[in-house]
Amino acid sequence: MDSKMVSLHINDIPVTVPAGTTVLEAARSAGFNIPSLCFLKGINEIGACRICVVEVKGARSLVASCVYPVSEGMEVYTNTERVRKSRRLTLELILSNHRMDCLTCARNSHCELRQLASDMNIDAVRYANDDLPPQIEDSALHLVRDNSKCVLCRRCVAVCRKTQEVGVIGPNDRGFATHIGCAFDRDLNEVDCVSCGQCIVACPTGALQERDDTGKVLAALADPKKHVVVGPAPSIRVTLGECFGMPVGSNVEGKMVSALRRLGFDKVFDVDTAADFTIMEEGTEFLHRLENGGELPLITSCSPGWIRYMEQHAPDMLPYVSSCKSPQQMFGSLVKTYYAEKAGIDPEDIFVVSVMPCTAKKYEVKREEQRLPNGCMPVDISLTTRELGRMITQAGLLFDHLPDGQFDEMLGVSTGAATIFGASGGVMEAALRTVVEKLTGAGMAPLEYHEVRGMEGVKEASYELPGRTVRVCAASGLHNVKRVLDGVRSGKLHFDFIEFMACPGGCINGGGQPIQHADVRNFTDLKGLRAAALYAQDADMPYRRSHENPIVQTVYQDFLGEPGGHKAHDLLHCTYIKQQKYRTDS
Amino acid sequence: MPNCKSVVPYRGTPEQEERLQQVIAQHKGQPGATMPVLQAAQEIFGYLPEEVQIMVAEGLEIPLSEVYGVASFYAQFTLNPKGKYQISVCLGTACYVKGAASLLSAVEQKLGIVPGAITPDGKFSLDSCRCVGACGLAPVMMINNDVYGRLTPDQVGPILDNYK
Numbered sequence: 086m087d088s089k090m091v092s093l094h095i096n097d098i099p100v101t102v103p104a105g106t107t108v109l110e111a112a113r114s115a116g117f118n119i120p121s122l123c124f125l126k127g128i129n130e131i132g133a134c135r136i137c138v139v140e141v142k143g144a145r146s147l148v149a150s151c152v153y154p155v156s157e158g159m160e161v162y163t164n165t166e167r168v169r170k171s172r173r174l175t176l177e178l179i180l181s182n183h184r185m186d187c188l189t190c191a192r193n194s195h196c197e198l199r200q201l202a203s204d205m206n207i208d209a210v211r212y213a214n215d216d217l218p219p220q221i222e223d224s225a226l227h228l229v230r231d232n233s234k235c236v237l238c239r240r241c242v243a244v245c246r247k248t249q250e251v252g253v254i255g256p257n258d259r260g261f262a263t264h265i266g267c268a269f270d271r272d273l274n275e276v277d278c279v280s281c282g283q284c285i286v287a288c289p290t291g292a293l294q295e296r297d298d299t300g301k302v303l304a305a306l307a308d309p310k311k312h313v314v315v316g317p318a319p320s321i322r323v324t325l326g327e328c329f330g331m332p333v334g335s336n337v338e339g340k341m342v343s344a345l346r347r348l349g350f351d352k353v354f355d356v357d358t359a360a361d362f363t364i365m366e367e368g369t370e371f372l373h374r375l376e377n378g379g380e381l382p383l384i385t386s387c388s389p390g391w392i393r394y395m396e397q398h399a400p401d402m403l404p405y406v407s408s409c410k411s412p413q414q415m416f417g418s419l420v421k422t423y424y425a426e427k428a429g430i431d432p433e434d435i436f437v438v439s440v441m442p443c444t445a446k447k448y449e450v451k452r453e454e455q456r457l458p459n460g461c462m463p464v465d466i467s468l469t470t471r472e473l474g475r476m477i478t479q480a481g482l483l484f485d486h487l488p489d490g491q492f493d494e495m496l497g498v499s500t501g502a503a504t505i506f507g508a509s510g511g512v513m514e515a516a517l518r519t520v521v522e523k524l525t526g527a528g529m530a531p532l533e534y535h536e537v538r539g540m541e542g543v544k545e546a547s548y549e550l551p552g553r554t555v556r557v558c559a560a561s562g563l564h565n566v567k568r569v570l571d572g573v574r575s576g577k578l579h580f581d582f583i584e585f586m587a588c589p590g591g592c593i594n595g596g597g598q599p600i601q602h603a604d605v606r607n608f609t610d611l612k613g614l615r616a617a618a619l620y621a622q623d624a625d626m627p628y629r630r631s632h633e634n635p636i637v638q639t640v641y642q643d644f645l646g647e648p649g650g651h652k653a654h655d656l657l658h659c660t661y662i663k664q665q666k667y668r669t670d671s
Numbered sequence: 672m673p674n675c676k677s678v679v680p681y682r683g684t685p686e687q688e689e690r691l692q693q694v695i696a697q698h699k700g701q702p703g704a705t706m707p708v709l710q711a712a713q714e715i716f717g718y719l720p721e722e723v724q725i726m727v728a729e730g731l732e733i734p735l736s737e738v739y740g741v742a743s744f745y746a747q748f749t750l751n752p753k754g755k756y757q758i759s760v761c762l763g764t765a766c767y768v769k770g771a772a773s774l775l776s777a778v779e780q781k782l783g784i785v786p787g788a789i790t791p792d793g794k795f796s797l798d799s800c801r802c803v804g805a806c807g808l809a810p811v812m813m814i815n816n817d818v819y820g821r822l823t824p825d826q827v828g829p830i831l832d833n834y835k
Contacts, residue, residue, distance in 0.1 A: 252734025259744045268739035269721055269750075276735075667725050667735065 093159035108150035108161055109137055113608065117163050120172065120201055122179075122238055122289060124151035126607040129243035129287075134236070135175045136201065139163045147171055173205055181212035183290070184219065184233035190291040197289035197602050198236060220264075224272035226451055227280045227444035227596075228295055232264050235292040240603075241265060241284035248589055249563040251394065253278045265292075277397045277666045279563070281390035281587045282444030282469075282596020295444050295597060298466045299476050305436040305465070306349045312430050315350040316416045316496070317341060317440040319357050320507030320592040321470050323618035324442065327599035328474025329484040334614035336622055339489025344477045345440075346490055352424075355492045356439060357499030359416035360506045360515070363387065364631035365641070366409045366657050367512075368519045369649035371582055375553070380404045382558075382573065382580040385512050387411045389449035390587025390596075392661055394563055399570055400663035405583075408658040410463075412506065413439045413446055414455050416496070417463025418656045423644045424495060432461045439467045442507070442595030445587065454659045469597030495636070501623030502631045508616035509561035509591035510537035510544055513584040517548070517557070518630045524550045532629055538620070540590050540612045543569060545580075557582045562589035590616065677751045678791040681722045687715050688726065695730035704731055705741050709748060718752045751789040754796035756834045759813045760786075763802030770823075771810040775799060777824035778812070781831055794834070 089104040093111065100115045109119050123134035132149030139150045142160035147168065150161075162168065180202065187199055220232040239256065242265060246252040253276045257266045267276045285293045305311045317325075326335035345353045371383045386392055386407040395402050410418065416439060421432040439446065446467040449455070455463055468476075477484055492498070502518050505511030514534040522530040536546035537557065542565035547556040558580045560569045566585045572578030588595045590612035601611060628634055645653045694711040698704035708731065712723050719742050728735040742748045760766075760775045779785055782795050789796040805811050808820025812827075819830060 246734065246737070252736050255734070255736035255740040257740055257743045268724070268735040 091155050091157050091159075093155050093157070093161065095161045096163055097160075102155055104155070106155050108139055108141070108148070108153045108155055108159075111155050112139070112150065112161065112163050118604070119150050119163050120204055121151050121603065121607075122197065122201060122236065123240060124607065125240050125243065125287060125603055128248055129238070129240045131239065131243075134179070134238055136172055138168060138171050138175075140165050140168055169205075173207060176201055176205055176207060177211055179236050180207070180210050181214050182217070183236055184217040184231075185210070185213070186219075190234070191294040191297070192291035192600075195600065195602070196291060200602065222266075222272060223296070224274040225278065225280065225448075226274070226296065227282060227447040228273070228285055228293060230265075230273070231292055232266075233292075234290045235265055236290055237263060237265065238289060239265075240287040240289065241293060244283045244287040247564065249279070249281060249283055249587070250567050251277065251279055251281075251398075251563060254284065271668070275668050279390045279393040279397070279587060280445035280448045280596075281563070283588060285444065285596055286598065286600050288600075289603065295469050295471065296447060297472060297475075298447070298468060299472050299479075301466050302438050302468065302476070305438070308436075310434060311436045312351050312434050313349070313436045313438065314352040314354060314420050314424070315345050315438045315440065316354045316356040316359070316420075317345070317473075318413065318442055318507065318592060319360060319504050319511075319619065320442045320595065320598070320615070321440050321473070322622075323507065323615050324470050324593065324598050325474060326484075327601070328471065328477070331485075333601070333605075333609060333611055334618040336618045337484075338622070339491075340484060340487040342490035342492055343487040344473075344482050344484065347482055347487070348476060348480055350438070352493045352495075353490070354416070354420065354424075354496040355499050356412050356416045357503035357506070358496045358634070358636055359419060360412040360503035361500055361631035361634045361637045362415050362419065362640075362657060363409055363412045363506075363512075364502055364515050364519050365637060365648040366415075366653060367407050368516050368523070368631075370407055370409065371516065371520055372523060373649060375555075375581065382583045383407055385409075385516075385584045386661070387506070387512055387584075388586045388588075388592075389443065389445040391563070391566060391585040393445060393448070393664070394566070394587060395585075396661060396664040397666045398567075401574070402570065403661060403663065406661055408654075408660065410455065410657055410659050411446075411449060412503075413441060413467065414449065414463045414659075415657050417450075417465075418457055419496060419640070421457060421461045421463060422459065422656055423640055426644070427495065432457075432459055435461075436466075437464045439464050440470065440473045441467050442470055442592040442598045443467075443588075444469060444596040446597070454662070458655050470599055471597060474599065498634060498636045499626075499628075500631050500634050501626035501629035503634075504623045504626065505619050507592040507619050508538070509540065509586050509589075510559040510584065511591065511619065512586075513537045513557055513559045513582065515631060516582065516584075519632050520555075521548065521550060522630065522632075537584075538616075540610075540616065542589065555582065556580045557584075559584040559586075561586040561591050563587055565589075593619065677718070677720050677789065679752055679789055679793050681720045683716055683720075683722060690715050691723065691726055692730065695727065699731055705733065705738060709738070709742055713748060718749045720750065720752075749787060751787060751796060752793070754789050755794050756796075756814050758795055758797045758831075759800045759803070760797070761801070761803050761805075761809070761811045761813075762799045763806070763809075765802075765806035766810040769809040773824045774810050774812060774822055774827065777827040778831070781828050795831070 092101045102111045121137040132152040137150045138147035140162040217233045222230040322338035326337040384406045417437045425432040450464040502515035537559045543560045593615035594612045724738045728738045
């Protein structure tokens with residue numbers, strides 16, 4: 086880090102910032118907001134859209150402040166007539182090529198483009214193009230693209246190529262014909278998209294959105310023959326509040342439960358409970374491999390984005406990946422077997438809805454290998470946090486007025502270990518809490534593993550346990566996952582246990598989470614604040630190790646048998662497969 | 672450029688593929704390798720079918736979308752082979768003023784392809800060009816080396832019918 090400081094004037098106000106700071110950031114530190122569109126800090130820094138232009142004394146032309154570094158003695162003006170005129174014209178030209186069906190657009194009230202138009206006081210669009218038809222591409226299970234709303238900011242492309250290193254989309258053709266698409270303009274379901282949905286949360290407009298499955302859930306809720314069961318993922322309770330304007334990092338578990346009940350779900354269970362089962366199964370699998378010379382490292386299988394990436398891009402890792410279903414799928418599997426049996430309900434009549442931080446979960450619920458021995462698919466519909474937020478609003482529930490509710494107990498008691506699944510490193514820590522105690526004996530093992538916490542892309546740690554050293558790694562964001570895989574393959578990195586999450590920071594930053602505008606993302610530690618709320622909840626939980634969960638103990642005793650046993654394998658495990666990366670046959 | 676995979680089946684030979692692999696090996700890891708490799712690939716195969724672009728993407732370890740983005744950006748790259756008869760409709764200023772656009776759409780309608788594409792039987796490929804130096808004959812269309820001038824859209828069909 087360059088510690089040299091630079092002094093400059095912004096709108097005649099003296100500012101001192103570290104060298105290398107951009108004009109946009111320096112201005113912000115002096116209390117001036119510069120509007121921007123294509124800029125996503127650390128992800129898309131290309132100075133392409135020209136919305137953030139400012140006047141720099143002595144410069145030949147206006148400069149893009151998002152990429153322009155400060156220099157000593159610089160005099161910057163962020164709000165001159167020249168600057169305002171330029172920004173307005175640029176925005177008007179962008180709007181001339183944007184289909185403005187704002188009233189019926191999914192991003193309606195939280196569109197960055199609409200916000201910019203409002204902030205810049207654009208009261209008429211001089212070059213409006215009324216002849217833009219929708220350009221819907223809805224081949225994928227998880228998202229819908231409408232290029233008629235795309236402003237070519239390339240934020241989705243940058244996140245796909247750099248953050249995720251998957252790179253299935255890019256700018257095709259040129260000039261007026263330029264558009265974002267897959268190679269050969271194939272549909273998204275024909276390419277190696279991992280369904281992570283990071284492009285959706287990066288998009289400033291309504292060009293990208295999740296496939297809306299709320300209608301199917303409402304139909305099930307209205308069907309008297311259906312017994313509709315819902316379960317939210319660990320991270321939902323610390324992000325759902327953002328849909329209702331609450332501060333980032335608000336834990337709204339109680340209100341969320343009440344909202345789900347008032348929406349009419351017959352049972353409100355918790356996917357956290359299933360996460361505890363995941364630890365029992367994955368922990369058992371790890372101990373088994375460790376003690377029997379099995380394939381190591383064991384790699385977690387909770388993130389369906391990672392799984393799809395692995396199946397297409399790294400199939401050589403198949404033997405190392407845990408056979409555990411994800412917590413979502415374990416949840417559905419337990420509802421349609423254990424709960425169905427206990428409640429005396431035909432599993433065919435149970436409709437399971439999960440609420441996930443994730444768009445890849447929409448794809449995962451359709452995966453055939455997830456099917457249960459009784460013929461049922463474990464989960465019927467997987468909603469994102471955003472979809473649940475919309476359902477709550479549409480139902481007229483005043484979220485901040487809701488009382489705190491309690492999960493239904495049969496599958497609604499969980500531990501702190503399950504809570505932290507929502508943050509990168511959380512699955513690893515949860516597993517260590519159980520595994521280390523199994524290896525060292527009760528009361529001998531530490532409870533918290535801070536080495537695997539935090540929002541760094543790759544975290545490594547090793548623990549000295551009786552008779553062996555266990556080396557672990559937690560990586561999130563597929564770019565970081567790829568780095569770890571390369572190291573493991575080349576023999577430079579040695580681990581016994583690896584947690585991979587497709588999304589940077591884990592589920593709290595998933596592609597299904599509430600969308601925050603770039604000016605929030607650029608200047609707020611979104612991931613850190615959301616994760617902190619999970620760790621805070623964990624610290625207050627009565628049970629903090631998965632095997633302490635009384636529900637887990639009951640279900641194994643009464644129903645599943647041993648962790649890793651025959652019945653558990655039938656219901657809670659599956660086989661992942663190699664998948665084609667390119668489809669040239671069609 | 673038509674946003675589609677070539678309708679003509681890929682007929683690359685092992686020799687051609689071997690030559691491409693050599694070019695890829697020379698450029699791998701260098702910044703800006705995509706352009707020269709694609710240029711060489713087009714020289715070797717005559718065009719850039721999906722199969723070849725996948726070889727380039729895999730070889731250079733870059734996403735296929737990036738390769739396709741470059742291939743579809745530059746007019747010099749073509750995703751389709753040339754047909755037995757290469758049609759070129761001039762869209763230069765003189766021809767354009769004299770109605771070349773309607774000439775082009777007449778060809779498009781007759782053959783069912785857009786500029787940059789080839790008919791599935793491999794007979795006709797269609798391109799537009801900028802000025803063939805025969806402005807006095809505007810609007811002009813060329814089929815291989817045959818020049819047709821002062822054309823009207825209704826003449827297009829009968830002319831094409833002469834090419835078997």
